Amino acid sequence: MTVMAFDEALGRFEPVLGLETHVELGTASKMFCGCKTTFGAAPNTQVCPTCLAFPGALPVANEAAIESTIRIGLALNCSIAEWCRFARKNYFYPDMPKNYQISQYDEPLCFDGYLDVEVDGETVRVEIERVHLEEDTGKSTHVGGATGRIQGADYSIVDYNRAGIPLVEIVTKPIPGTDRMAPEVAKAYATELREIMRALGVSDVRMEEGSMRCDVNVSLMPRGSSEWGTRTETKNVNSLRSVERAVRSEIERQAHILAEGGKIIQETRHFHEDTGTTTPGRSKEEAQDYRYFPEPDLVPIAPDAAWVARLKAELPELPLVKRKRLQAEWGVSDLDMQAMHNADAIDLVEATVAAGAPAADARKWWMGELARRANESATTLADLPITPADIARVTELVASGSLNDKLARQVLEGVLAGEGTPDAVVAARGLEIVNDEGELSAIIDEVLAGNADVADKIRSGKIAAVGALVGGVMKASRGKADAGRARQLILEKLGVSE
Amino acid sequence: MSLIHKTAAELGALIAAGETSSAEVAEAHLDRMAEVEPKVKAFLHVDREVTLAQARAVDARLAAGEKLGPLAGVPIAHKDIFSTHDMPTTAASKILEGWRPPYDATVTARLRAAGLVILGKTNLDEFAMGSSTENSAYGDSHNPWDLTRTPGGSSGGSSAAVAAYEAPLSTGTDTGGSIRQPASVTGIVGMKPTYGGSSRYGVIAFASSLDTPGPFARNVLDTALLHEVFSGHDPMDSTSIDAPVPAVVEAARHGDVQGMRIGVVKEFGGEGYQQGVLNRFHDAVELLESLGAKVVEVSCPTFTTALPAYYLIAPSECSSNLARFDAMRYGLRVGDDGTRSAEEVMALTRAAGFGPEVKRRIMLGTYALSSGYYDAYYGQAQKVRTLISRDFEAAYQQVDVLISPTTPTTAFKLGERTGDPMAMYLADLCTIPSNLTGNAAISVPCGLADEDDLPVGLQIMAPVLGDDRCYRVAAAVEKALESRWGGPLLKEAPAL
Numbered sequence: 001m002t003v004m005a006f007d008e009a010l011g012r013f014e015p016v017l018g019l020e021t022h023v024e025l026g027t028a029s030k031m032f033c034g035c036k037t038t039f040g041a042a043p044n045t046q047v048c049p050t051c052l053a054f055p056g057a058l059p060v061a062n063e064a065a066i067e068s069t070i071r072i073g074l075a076l077n078c079s080i081a082e083w084c085r086f087a088r089k090n091y092f093y094p095d096m097p098k099n100y101q102i103s104q105y106d107e108p109l110c111f112d113g114y115l116d117v118e119v120d121g122e123t124v125r126v127e128i129e130r131v132h133l134e135e136d137t138g139k140s141t142h143v144g145g146a147t148g149r150i151q152g153a154d155y156s157i158v159d160y161n162r163a164g165i166p167l168v169e170i171v172t173k174p175i176p177g178t179d180r181m182a183p184e185v186a187k188a189y190a191t192e193l194r195e196i197m198r199a200l201g202v203s204d205v206r207m208e209e210g211s212m213r214c215d216v217n218v219s220l221m222p223r224g225s226s227e228w229g230t231r232t233e234t235k236n237v238n239s240l241r242s243v244e245r246a247v248r249s250e251i252e253r254q255a256h257i258l259a260e261g262g263k264i265i266q267e268t269r270h271f272h273e274d275t276g277t278t279t280p281g282r283s284k285e286e287a288q289d290y291r292y293f294p295e296p297d298l299v300p301i302a303p304d305a306a307w308v309a310r311l312k313a314e315l316p317e318l319p320l321v322k323r324k325r326l327q328a329e330w331g332v333s334d335l336d337m338q339a340m341h342n343a344d345a346i347d348l349v350e351a352t353v354a355a356g357a358p359a360a361d362a363r364k365w366w367m368g369e370l371a372r373r374a375n376e377s378a379t380t381l382a383d384l385p386i387t388p389a390d391i392a393r394v395t396e397l398v399a400s401g402s403l404n405d406k407l408a409r410q411v412l413e414g415v416l417a418g419e420g421t422p423d424a425v426v427a428a429r430g431l432e433i434v435n436d437e438g439e440l441s442a443i444i445d446e447v448l449a450g451n452a453d454v455a456d457k458i459r460s461g462k463i464a465a466v467g468a469l470v471g472g473v474m475k476a477s478r479g480k481a482d483a484g485r486a487r488q489l490i491l492e493k494l495g496v497s498e
Numbered sequence: 499m500s501l502i503h504k505t506a507a508e509l510g511a512l513i514a515a516g517e518t519s520s521a522e523v524a525e526a527h528l529d530r531m532a533e534v535e536p537k538v539k540a541f542l543h544v545d546r547e548v549t550l551a552q553a554r555a556v557d558a559r560l561a562a563g564e565k566l567g568p569l570a571g572v573p574i575a576h577k578d579i580f581s582t583h584d585m586p587t588t589a590a591s592k593i594l595e596g597w598r599p600p601y602d603a604t605v606t607a608r609l610r611a612a613g614l615v616i617l618g619k620t621n622l623d624e625f626a627m628g629s630s631t632e633n634s635a636y637g638d639s640h641n642p643w644d645l646t647r648t649p650g651g652s653s654g655g656s657s658a659a660v661a662a663y664e665a666p667l668s669t670g671t672d673t674g675g676s677i678r679q680p681a682s683v684t685g686i687v688g689m690k691p692t693y694g695g696s697s698r699y700g701v702i703a704f705a706s707s708l709d710t711p712g713p714f715a716r717n718v719l720d721t722a723l724l725h726e727v728f729s730g731h732d733p734m735d736s737t738s739i740d741a742p743v744p745a746v747v748e749a750a751r752h753g754d755v756q757g758m759r760i761g762v763v764k765e766f767g768g769e770g771y772q773q774g775v776l777n778r779f780h781d782a783v784e785l786l787e788s789l790g791a792k793v794v795e796v797s798c799p800t801f802t803t804a805l806p807a808y809y810l811i812a813p814s815e816c817s818s819n820l821a822r823f824d825a826m827r828y829g830l831r832v833g834d835d836g837t838r839s840a841e842e843v844m845a846l847t848r849a850a851g852f853g854p855e856v857k858r859r860i861m862l863g864t865y866a867l868s869s870g871y872y873d874a875y876y877g878q879a880q881k882v883r884t885l886i887s888r889d890f891e892a893a894y895q896q897v898d899v900l901i902s903p904t905t906p907t908t909a910f911k912l913g914e915r916t917g918d919p920m921a922m923y924l925a926d927l928c929t930i931p932s933n934l935t936g937n938a939a940i941s942v943p944c945g946l947a948d949e950d951d952l953p954v955g956l957q958i959m960a961p962v963l964g965d966d967r968c969y970r971v972a973a974a975v976e977k978a979l980e981s982r983w984g985g986p987l988l989k990e991a992p993a994l
Contacts, residue, residue, distance in 0.1 A: 054828065055587065056580075058734060099822055099824055291817075291872075
């Protein structure tokens with residue numbers, strides 16, 4: 001596929017973004033029946049007459065899901081409907097048991113909000129059109145064929161465990177004016193949204209498991225024009241990084257087509273992680289008429305104003321506010337804060353500080369040694385087998401002089417290897433700094449005896465050579481000596497003063 | 499008198515007193531079914547062993563001292579749209595041929611718990627769409643009064659079974675008149691409770707905002723007893739009303755219209771109505787006046803728009819409700835030979851599995867909900883619905899109940915209207931307004947039409963949760979007429 005380089009594309013066109021995000025709520029039961037929602041259960045074991053759409057079965061709305069949706073709406077500064085209804089979205093698909101999805105149409109539960117996101121220290125306000133509640137479909141697996149998609153498959157199998165899991169759809173208004181920051185804005189929005197969901201505790205928002213899914217809408221308009229272009233909707237965007245790449249890829253692809261005098265087809269496109277590009281899906285021309293109408297099997301939702309007020313009052317501190325507070329408390333730069341944010345380290349650093357570590361030390365370990373190890377083992381900081389309390393203990397041992405940084409790294413290595421708590425690793429590996437002056441003195445004597453020539457040089461005034469002897473002491477003590485004290489003692493023994 | 503001719507209340511009392519057993523009563527009815535079913539064809543599924551096993555289990559529960567209520571041990575026939583875990587449930591459609599639900603409808607479950615024994619599943623118009631049972635995929639049911647005529651519909655199997663003494667009680671569903679019209683044309687009692695007063699859970703949906711399960715019996719008290727047993731709030735049905743069941747049994751025991759204000763709906767009568775039907779209706783009006791009611795004429799002008807509004811709303815909802823019959827998870831599957839896509843199999847299955855009337859309504863509803871047409875059709879029909887509600891509200895400011903003929907004609911001949919859907923739809927002219935507004939309404943026999951000696955029904959309509967008013971008036975009418983006739987109207991029916 002021929003594309004136009006990003007910089008050139010942005011020179012000629014202005015992008016308009018739009019994001020539709022689906023978040024699976026972490027309720028114990030499904031949206032309209034009592035089935036469990038556990039991820040990864042054996043196929044078709046969390047099903048009942050209602051979520052399999054057996055004849056005569058009826059839905060009953062999950063109140064916890066309604067509450068979560070209202071909390072999401074409030075966190076996104078939305079108005080909450082005083083009265084609204086579910087609607088049926090009618091279309092045939094084998095993974096949708098009723099062949100209609102219970103969703104919301106022109107009466108969303110939450111509407112007209114915004115979310116502020118930060119990109120390169122600049123705040124961008126993303127307007128939220130609506131937040132509504134619906135149910136998920138089953139999951140189709142297409143067997144045979146090269147692509148894993150339905151085209152060319154030999155057969156398909158459907159797991160209805162997912163059918164009926166509560167799904168919140170968060171739709172932005174069109175986002176103009178992001179210019180060359182469009183990919184970053186899209187990613188920052190998705191990131192911020194994910195953190196809000198976590199802060200609210202309403203979803204585990206694991207994009208790789210599909211509990212948060214982003215559809216990315218992109219259109220371009222020629223610079224100087226005010227008329228928006230035709231948009232495409234890219235689905236299957238399964239990571240924050242992919243959100244950014246999908247926007248970039250669509251801008252480059254559309255710019256090329258428009259520059260050649262072509263037209264953008266309004267269509268759904270699929271993002272491919274491996275190539276970072278999109279391919280066409282269903283075209284809107286063959287799109288369905290969903291024949292929405294109010295769901296007659298359910299009664300309207302009319303949230304009590306006092307209840308909504310209470311939910312609003314009980315909202316937790318939102319991530320952006322929290323980051324600003326922590327940044328001030330920790331006294332770190334914008335750049336460092338951004339780095340921690342990007343590495344998903346803020347909560348970990350916060351917990352480490354809460355466990356007693358100085359902020360600078362907590363940040364140093366998580367963003368240094370541990371980030372390196374997470375990277376090496378292709379995992380995330382949060383998934384490393386080490387706790388903030390462990391890090392706090394290590395910093396305490398360093399502060400008390402029991403460990404130096406080199407030993408501390410060995411302790412962390414032991415903890416990560418499953419050898420137990422930091423104290424257990426110190427004991428088992430014998431990693432404590434040698435504080436016994438007699439033992440240190442003996443080691444130094446040994447090193448001096450073996451390096452008489454170096455000792456002579458130092459005595460004759462080449463004090464810089466002491467480094468070699470200190471190195472020898474560290475080596476002989478297998479790193480456990482206090483290097484500063486060793487240097488002092490060597491100079492004393494040689495009768496040299498600095 | 500043989501067991502099959504007793505009322506449900508009498509049977510319940512005899513069983514409770516140990517003078518007969520549930521098994522004996524069930525057997526008597528099964529024998530009656532064996533005798534007359536070839537003529538009446540009320541049932542789609544009968545399983546003697548399942549029925550007798552249920553009856554013996556109830557006898558054992560009673561013997562163990564369990565308190566089960568007034569209808570314990572009494573047999574009942576269920577319209578084949580109520581899910582039953584031990585019998586097939588087909589909605590009289592090929593698409594559900596042989597479908598055995600893994601669960602019971604709430605109505606079925608409550609009746610089982612109260613000790614009622616299931617005699618079988620009765621015929622209906624496919625998915626309850628029709629007024630004659632002629633839309634059943636499994637053949638027509640016949641009116642016991644005249645086997646060449648329809649027993650009404652859609653719950654025609656249930657009305658025929660009760661009128662033919664095959665069952666003392668039966669269940670039906672009323673979406674546009676599907677209980678009241680069959681009750682009217684077979685000379686029995688049929689009640690559409692307040693919408694939300696009886697649970698829809700496990701009842702195969704036709705039009706969700708209209709479908710109302712309800713009872714059939716040969717007299718008002720039995721109807722009320724059955725009504726009371728299965729009604730009441732069901733957390734499995736969100737549209738179920740969380741309020742006490744109106745005192746229907748009490749009302750049925752003490753029929754009395756002294757001082758009641760009764761409104762005759764001005765718009766229901768005249769052209770298109772059979773003269774014998776109008777005659778019996780006018781007799782009923784005089785009777786009510788003679789019993790001390792104050793009868794006035796009430797105009798409800800929007801009622802004439804109810805039929806077209808209904809034929810937009812009901813098909814719209816059905817087009818969506820019936821989408822689930824797609825061959826993927828249960829029911830008929832056509833064309834799955836390994837060469838066709840899921841969508842092709844869905845289309846072939848639905849083409850083969852649905853009958854013409856069901857397809858007609860799915861098409862109508864799909865069209866009415868389509869983008870660009872929604873406002874003009876479905877949206878407009880919902881507005882009409884609101885106007886009809888206002889007419890009812892205004893009427894109930896003046897009167898306690900409204901009355902009309904239940905249906906414009908007596909039972910029509912099988913085949914007479916099958917080629918003319920509009921003529922068929924007119925059977926529900928008087929019953930539809932109560933469905934659109936969720937009001938309660940009952941049909942009670944009020945005599946035989948002069949032209950054909952076939953039963954005529956009187957419809958009594960009451961406000962939401964005013965079900966007891968329907969029973970109160972119906973019981974008064976029944977009492978007065980039975981004393982005039984020297985027994986129930988059904989004794990006039992020819993022997994089968």
